[in-house]
Amino acid sequence: MQFGEFKSTETINPIYKRIKELELEQHILDLDTYGFTVIPPEKVAAPDGFLERITETVLRIAKERSGVELKLDENGSVGTYKAQPQTGSQYLLYYLLMADPIFEEWLMNPTLYTIGCYLLHGQQQLSSLVSFVKWKGDGLMGGSLGLHTDSPPDRDGRLPTCSDISNAAYCLTDYTEENGCIAMVPGSHRYARGPNPGEGIKDAVPVEAPKGSLIAWHGNTWHGAYPKKTDGLRLNVTTYMCHKRIKTQEQYKQGVTQEMLDRNPPEFARLVGADDMMGWNESGPDIAKMMKYMSPENKKLIAERMSEMAKATSEPAEVS
């Protein structure tokens, strides 16, 4: 029997095939079972030297925004950097896609792209691209793990059972518990709600991974981070994607330039919402722009629906 070609799953068959080609089956099983996975550097498949280039770029941007020159083996400081939230031992660098073309290259990384596609059924868009810059100290949550979900909960804390969010940290430094790595509560993505205060801490595990790894998780998974006890930086690039029906954190749809769209494949345009016609004014939706960047699967679906409608209107009305 041939899997990957079923008619009823036409839109997800390409994702299934990509997962197999990239040998990510184990990681999909981890995500489904435990709500997170660690993809080792060789399966992240970034080109040679990419990790070093992106690390240097993040350090350069940190210097531009804070006035402080950071070194991987030394503790940092906030300097003149104002963006919140921040503590005495951590801040976040935001809106990185607009800061250097290397982040466009990262966004199109096949492994990262495929994980987002799987969790969000091909309907993913970039919500934020940030770097958590962390050094010795209590971290963001004052010494507690700060467990939370990335999917925005309802007012009563409930979440949909599907994933609305796919998040992934590309580790630019080694992740160990002592180094203040991310904490996960295995299986918590199935609870479809966020943690109550203090809940989940005893079940949390440190997610240890060498630099160059990609730690990916389902938006419902309870997670936080351990305080950093060692000297030096813990650095990452975190790519947070959301389903197209959800608001994005950063404003890529408005910010991305035509030049950026032109130098990247149509998948990039869809990730930054160039095909999103919502938010129109008296001129109505920009259907031509939507059609220009729409995925082949959606185009096919629309063509089929239109031909059905045309057929239905051309058939003679039934006389009773």
Ligand SMILES: O=C(O)CCC(=O)C(=O)O
């Ligand atoms: O600092 C960490 O590793 C946790 C970060 C986090 O909560 C996130 O990226 O959503």
Ligand SMILES: [Fe+2]
């Ligand atoms: Fe988070």
